[in-house]
Amino acid sequence: MAQTETLAGISLTVSDVSGQKVFRVPKAPAEATVGELVQSLLAQMNLPANDTSGQPLAYQARLEREGRHLNAAERVGDALETGDKLMLQPNIDAG
Numbered sequence: 001m002a003q004t005e006t007l008a009g010i011s012l013t014v015s016d017v018s019g020q021k022v023f024r025v026p027k028a029p030a031e032a033t034v035g036e037l038v039q040s041l042l043a044q045m046n047l048p049a050n051d052t053s054g055q056p057l058a059y060q061a062r063l064e065r066e067g068r069h070l071n072a073a074e075r076v077g078d079a080l081e082t083g084d085k086l087m088l089q090p091n092i093d094a095g
Contacts, residue, residue: 017089030077034070057090
């Protein structure tokens with residue numbers, strides 16, 4: 001990763017599962033965890049905190065470039081690159 005990315009932050013595009021809400025993040029802090037980034041985006045994107053039965057929703061981020069879900073403990077600067085696209089989706093527990 002380039003030193004300038006670390007200092008300036010990483011530019012990302014984030015969407016919800018439906019693709020209806022798209023949010024641009026001009027400077028995601030490289031030292032933050034993916035979990036911290038996701039939590040900060042939920043309110044900004046006005047995504048629901050609870051499901052239809054009132055249970056709290058936990059969201060995960062899917063990195064389109066690699067086609068995988070990011071671990072909440074991964075550092076933004078280690079997992080993401082400028083221009084990456086993330087999709088936030090709630091964890092669905094069956095049963």
